[in-house]
Amino acid sequence: MRSNPSEYQLVAPASLQAVVSLLAAEPGAWLPIAGGTDLMVQYAAGKLPARKLVSIWNLSELRRIEVLPDEIRIGAGCTYTDLREHQTVQREFSLLARAAAWTGGVANQNRGTLGGNIVNASPAADSLPALLVYEADLILVSVRGERRLPYREFHTGYKKTKLAPDELIRTICIARKFSPYFAYTRKVGARNAQAISKVCIAALGRRGGDVVEDIRIALGSVAPVPIRLVETERLLLGQSMDSSLLAVVKKTAIAELRPIDDVRSTARYRSAVVGNLVTEFLEKLGSSEF
Amino acid sequence: MTEPLSMENRTTCEISFTVNGESKTIRAYPIERLLDVVRRQLGLTGAKEGCGEGECGSCSVLMNGVLVNSCLIPVLQANEANIVTIEGLAAGAQLDTLQNAFLQCGGAQCGICTPGMILAASHLLNNNPGPSLDEIREALSGNLCRCTGYIQIFEAVAEAARNRATT
Numbered sequence: 001m002r003s004n005p006s007e008y009q010l011v012a013p014a015s016l017q018a019v020v021s022l023l024a025a026e027p028g029a030w031l032p033i034a035g036g037t038d039l040m041v042q043y044a045a046g047k048l049p050a051r052k053l054v055s056i057w058n059l060s061e062l063r064r065i066e067v068l069p070d071e072i073r074i075g076a077g078c079t080y081t082d083l084r085e086h087q088t089v090q091r092e093f094s095l096l097a098r099a100a101a102w103t104g105g106v107a108n109q110n111r112g113t114l115g116g117n118i119v120n121a122s123p124a125a126d127s128l129p130a131l132l133v134y135e136a137d138l139i140l141v142s143v144r145g146e147r148r149l150p151y152r153e154f155h156t157g158y159k160k161t162k163l164a165p166d167e168l169i170r171t172i173c174i175a176r177k178f179s180p181y182f183a184y185t186r187k188v189g190a191r192n193a194q195a196i197s198k199v200c201i202a203a204l205g206r207r208g209g210d211v212v213e214d215i216r217i218a219l220g221s222v223a224p225v226p227i228r229l230v231e232t233e234r235l236l237l238g239q240s241m242d243s244s245l246l247a248v249v250k251k252t253a254i255a256e257l258r259p260i261d262d263v264r265s266t267a268r269y270r271s272a273v274v275g276n277l278v279t280e281f282l283e284k285l286g287s288s289e290f
Numbered sequence: 291m292t293e294p295l296s297m298e299n300r301t302t303c304e305i306s307f308t309v310n311g312e313s314k315t316i317r318a319y320p321i322e323r324l325l326d327v328v329r330r331q332l333g334l335t336g337a338k339e340g341c342g343e344g345e346c347g348s349c350s351v352l353m354n355g356v357l358v359n360s361c362l363i364p365v366l367q368a369n370e371a372n373i374v375t376i377e378g379l380a381a382g383a384q385l386d387t388l389q390n391a392f393l394q395c396g397g398a399q400c401g402i403c404t405p406g407m408i409l410a411a412s413h414l415l416n417n418n419p420g421p422s423l424d425e426i427r428e429a430l431s432g433n434l435c436r437c438t439g440y441i442q443i444f445e446a447v448a449e450a451a452r453n454r455a456t457t
Contacts, residue, residue, distance in 0.1 A: 005318075008319065008320075009320070009321075010320035010366050012320075012369070035362070036363060036364060036367070037362055040344075040362040041343040044342045055364070055367055057367050081356075104432060105347060105432015105433070106357050106410065106413065106414075106429055106431070107344070107432050108344055108359065108362075108432060
């Protein structure tokens, strides 16, 4: 059943300050909408429960990418296209640039935002494993001020987050220390383009000789929230990479996973794919020049 | 704080934008889809509704020079924007190079996806005048065709790029 547009309010304040004032005036009543790639689908299907929406599309405060000496600060309203085209993102945060490039087609990349991907908290969101391995921080804003929160603490369950009713994600911060890392990412879906992931992996590793000095492996689409393979990482850290280690790692990764069955894939398939992806990552890390 | 563009009592709001080079002012509910406004109020039926959820690209338009799915744009966000639909590409009876190339190469069959394909291709060529086949495929990956398959469409875009380069 189609929605009736006369039942919805939508306002477009001219500044971030005005938006957070509105959110504070009636906490929980107003739903922010940026590029609409998620909410307008719900609206068209008659499944958008919110009746009061506040547009945050193209607010200049949210559409900036600042490159500081120690970290990059990405406005939550930056689109996938903004991320793909930004030189520092391409050079130093390739996992994010590549996730942006395979999220939807061009038209959706021109409208979908990183903040929207985070706050909608879909387990299948392709940019989220990258944020986990980069150990991104979020800056949340409200009339009460700003607070900084590690992204890994943000999702508390399926489509549940730590965002207060009067808060908005303002900025995504990532430390600029990943140039010496080998970066690996793959998306496995039903087709190459415009498909929602069955499994999405983002991983970073740094070697000193054969020894694993740092390792981070994150997965999307396999659990109610994006996850890090912490036990697998612990097993690898400080170890010398050889084929016997790889066999144990693959088993540990699969055991740690506890994947989901859903419309897009089965737990069994996801387990097999994750085992193979983790193996491929480690083989490539082993032969990389990093 | 600037006054929000819509009213408390959920009435319509005034939207002013440029559509295919002409200034237009219309009234609509702020969440109405740009697609519906363009088709019903402006009578521009080139943009089609395929899936209505941003998967098929048949409702593509250019908004401030950027390719978007008009089924996902609340019209309030198009206030003061510059919109180009398929109707805005030809200059009178003079077709755009892309339209001619689609005709020559057999890039259209039933025609439902064609406006979106051509606008997506237009967006590509405006940003990248000499695309590779992979770049053409990627640029059109959000536009689905169920008749011709994609080969003639890719050929049409490549042909248009060559024709633009020589004129």
